[in-house]
Amino acid sequence: MLEIAVFGKPGCPQCKTTTQHLDKVGLPYRYRDVTEDQSAHDIVTALGYRGLPVVTVGDLHWSGYRHSRINRLAEIHSTTPDLAVLEPAAIAYLNAEEPSE
Known part of the structure; x- marks a missing residue:
């Protein structure tokens, strides 16, 4: 199964909201604190993000709390x-334009 990873830090409201939403919809994820885990910090930096949270699902990734993406x-x-067997149609659906959140 592809792992859902949430990269965040203490005191980050969007990080907390993201993990609460993942919990609410029953999606398993791994939380990585970028202030405690240098490799987590390096991953976020390598992906080009400066804000948190960063959510990764295999090769898919985004920054910030994205209600629609989590629901999708x-x-x-x-x-x-x-999730490792996601077909191109499912990936396209997940990446569809989101309404303003």
């Missing part, structure tokens, strides 16, 4: 629990 991911996960 939960919808996909409910029918395909092993």
